[in-house]
Amino acid sequence: MTAILSLDNVTQRFGGLTALDAVSLDIAPGEVVGLIGPNGAGKTTLVNMVSGVYKPSTGTITFDGKRIDGLKSYQIARLGVARTYQVVQPFPEMTVLENVMSPATFAAGNLGVEAAQEKALEALRFCGLDEQAQMRASELTLAGRKRLELAKSLAMDPKVLLLDEVNAGLNPAEIDLALDLIRRISAKGVTIVIIEHLMKVVMNLCSRIVVLHHGAKIAEGTPAEVTSDPHVIEAYLGNRYARKQAGEAKEGADG
């Protein structure tokens, strides 16, 4: 199976800081990949590079057989890579419907007003926001605005969806709703890369997890493999804890 999105040796430097260091990653169609790592690990930088906010310093990014590094964000969006922001980015003075109509109008081919509105309503219904369609985006609750971000991404007909902490700041009940929503999006055949701090979300959703630390990929595998990986434990909890746990594991094996 060929990868729909692949990063090859991608490095991103900001002045003297190397935010991402020679990261390679292949994502197969239909996968749900979790991207985790401590704060400052380079997760959002990776999403920003794939979505065209930054051009990688070195390395190539390929989407659907086409090189996309160096393309502008609107070009990448039109190809079918959608993203949500960690900090939600609605058009505050527009209604919820108009917000979702914007990607339907500009990214999903040349749609007329009616077709764009139909597509937007469909995305809103899918995300359970259709009753708020005529509200101003700035009047939505945080959970509502997060769902609006998802609806906007969906209205683009994406092949790959990059979710940057869509659950941050939500309460447990809202998270369950969001989880269900992401599962349904995945069931539509959309490939999803999800950045997340909440292990519950990652463990539940992802078939594969990639761990970044100080800009480098330190582990990759199923949720179970990754959580028992000593490098990951070291990155999150420090090396003393990692040694201790490794010792315990050894004792357990010996005894």
Next chain:
Amino acid sequence: MTRVLPVVLVIALVAALPLLGDNYLLRLGTMGAMYAVMALSWNVIGGFAGYPSFATAAFFGLGAYTGAILQGAGVYMPLAWVAACLAAALFAGLLGLAILHLKGHYFAIASLVVAEVLLEITTSWTSLTGGGMGLNLPILRISVDAQARLFFWAMLALASLTLAMNWIVANHRLGFGLRCIRQNEDASGMVGINTTLYKVIAFILSAVFVGGAGALYASWVFYIEPPDVFATLTSVKPIVMALLGGAGTVLGPVIGAVLFLVMEELVWRNLLEIHAAALGILIVILIFFLPGGVLGLFKRRRKPAAPSRPLASAEAGR
């Protein structure tokens, strides 16, 4: 169409102004139409796209000098006007590519400097522009009354054209994209809007008719000099007018232009010595109490009564 008809009627009524036979009113009408051209043009970049451009004077002066030089070289007057439109549009396109990546105050300052630079160039390039001596235009061999009517109608036609352009932009995907850019430019890229292209188009549209207005103005007054057509006030006034009437709306800038003209005229006549200060205070008060402009006043009142766009299914679901 029901909203277009009253506007067409009003324009037709205004076009009948020469019937009153008052050349003072006609002069005011020509000024008003010129203000409307400038306010409506600024509205595209400043109102729709949210880029506070102070380049209006640059486009106006460039148009005035293009028209004047071409007419001096014997080019037929209307052709010189069209050429002035094109020159301003071309200039705006190149300028836009250079400065539209700047945001907010930085963009404002960069655009403000452009008129100053052009002022210096026209003042020093004596062989072409006459420098500080100014430039005389060929006199039209028709009666004074006929001239007043001609320039009034020409300016009114240009204003109507600019209004139509605003209306088309507002109802086109370009207008939708520009509104997205104003509210969140980063997110606009993510939803597939080619922000650079849209901003440059908006900047060109904000220049093309101002260039024409500059050339018309030059033909109308027969004599131009650099400080007259590159005046900083020419950049500031359209912004005030658009804000007065309601920036980002189609009719707001026209209403603002008329209001501004009336205030300017009343204050000028009654408070000759401190007219600039009085006008300034009046504008500050108006903008302070009417942040959405005159049209914003109506919108806020109407909103709770009826949703802006009917959407039967979603509304009924509640």
